[in-house]
Amino acid sequence: MLKINNLYAKVEGNEILKGINIEIKKGEVHAIMGPNGSGKSTLANVLAGHKNYEVTKGEIIFEGQNFLELSIEDRAKEGIFLAFQYPIEIPGISNYTFLKTALSEIRKKNSLEELDSKEFMEMLKEKMKILNMDEAFIQRSVNQGFSGGEKKRNEILQLLMLNPKLALLDETDSGLDIDALKIVSNGVNVFRNENNAVLAVTHYQRLLNYIVPDFVHVLSKGKIIRSGGKELALELEEKGYDWIKE
């Protein structure tokens, strides 16, 4: 599904990613772990197409297509979704309007008709139930005044509604208490199936207790310095990142 080959990226003149290689196949869950500042969010942003990040070398192939040439919105329509580390507040635009607009764009791309309000509402309510979200959130402005946990849940709600091929989760566990973590992880697990994939970026191992990865990559100073199975995450938790660096 996704191939990242020898990827280098700069932000404001500083090289942050220095030769990343990852391949993700359908049905897989990958985790990228690494200390703060190692470039995890940079990688997620580069994949989503953020303009501040300049790819200087390498390639991103998604479903056989050269992704680097596509705009942010076209990447989303091709089926990539980034759950943000810091979701943005949009006052005056309701969750309803936001999701309905996004979903209709994505359905249009896939030659599907726009859902009517009733179908859309049914779908929305069903997904909100999975995330234990009050229906009042439908009419509230996107993320405005939401608590940290509510914002993260809202990201996963968008994930479930837009149903992409590849979900990028950037520190989705940060700021969540254990109950919220379970709900959010459950949302991601509901999303998962044999035709899609997850790339979870995280600082801590605890998310991976709930969203169990097939592969774990350790990112340090813009390079993947170790890859392995899920046991690598546990080892890291126990021994810390310094253990690998040495």
Added chain:
Amino acid sequence: MDKDKIKDFYLHQIEMFGNSNVNSLLKDIRDSAYDDFKSSTFPTKKNEDWKYTDVTPLLLKKFSRIDGVIDNINLDNFYFNNFPNNLIVFVDGIFSQSLSKFENDNFIIENLANLSFQNQELLKKYFSDFLSKKNIFTLMNAVFVNDGLFIFIPDNTNIDIPLQILYLNGKSKNALITPKNYFYIGKNSSLRIIVNNKSFNNHLYFANDYFDVMLDKNSKLDFYNIQNENAFHYSYTKFLMNFDSKLTHFSISLDGKFIRNDIVSELNGENIECNLNGLYLAKSDNLVDNHTEIIHSKPNSMSNEIYKGIMTDKSHGVFNGKIFVSPNAQKTNSFQSNKNILLSKNAKVDTKPQLEIFADDVKCSHGATVGTLDEQAKFYIKSRGISEKVAEKMLLKAFACEIIEKINIKEIQKHLSKEISNLVIDKNNSEI
């Protein structure tokens, strides 16, 4: 046209039409301003009040006063008609009885040109000095006045149905439109007014209007002044507020070649709440200049001012917000904010707070910002598959929603959202 000769051109017009055929009220108003008008000059940028705004384009055109009523017009596209409202129509500044539709069992509403003798006396009783602020434009409005509206809400009267005053301008070419309006809201009374300024077509004109508004004790007024034109507009509004009164004003400039609004609110009592909201959009090479002045002259009152502007193309926005707190206006609470978004590199804005505070026990805060649409927010929206254009529309709506949410008339809210949306040229015409 030589811009230094334009005053003579206007003086000559005054001499030509004289004062025949008008009632004594209009004659008195004109006379009260004539000498001062004659001796004043149009401002230049050297004048502090006009520092950012060049009036030359206005002085290079000749505008002429209009006679006679025009009422063979289909109004459908010009006014808000999806909610119950009383409608008063002026065409090129002249009242049209046949186009207006209103019921007024319990208050007085009459146009100045036809004001009964009795109501002329009433007007003079409350608004004895016909114009409270003399500058060349308010003087010009007075010497050229040929109509306008008098509203008198007696004490203890709540008017539930909003009153829409449609100023449909530019039916005639190069019209000089000079209505003068006097509104009195009695003690414990309330009213909602929508002043709706619309261009009839693409004729250029100069609308120079004047609103003198009194809020008596414990009265409540919502006042929407909406400008959606393609012409020159100078507008002066004065509020005189008495004890316990509450004003919520919206100055909404959606379109206009040259707009200058002067709003003065004098809080002449305690426990007053004065809310001045502004939303201004400017495109092509248009100018929109908002000057406001809030005067706290008694203790324990509150003013709350939020102006937001979106400028695109080569347009120019100006905000000057003066807050004056007199020495005895202790415990004044005054908040001011002006925020601007520039959608193009060639657009610009000048913003200036002007605080003159002479009392020591007050809470006053102010802030101004000028920025562009937030890139990270745009990234967020686009990462959901939403196009650049729609993302921009959403963010503009997000910017303006602080004002729009305060409007308690749904149709006006919708209208504004649409106008904001239209600032972004989008070939799919997406509505959000």
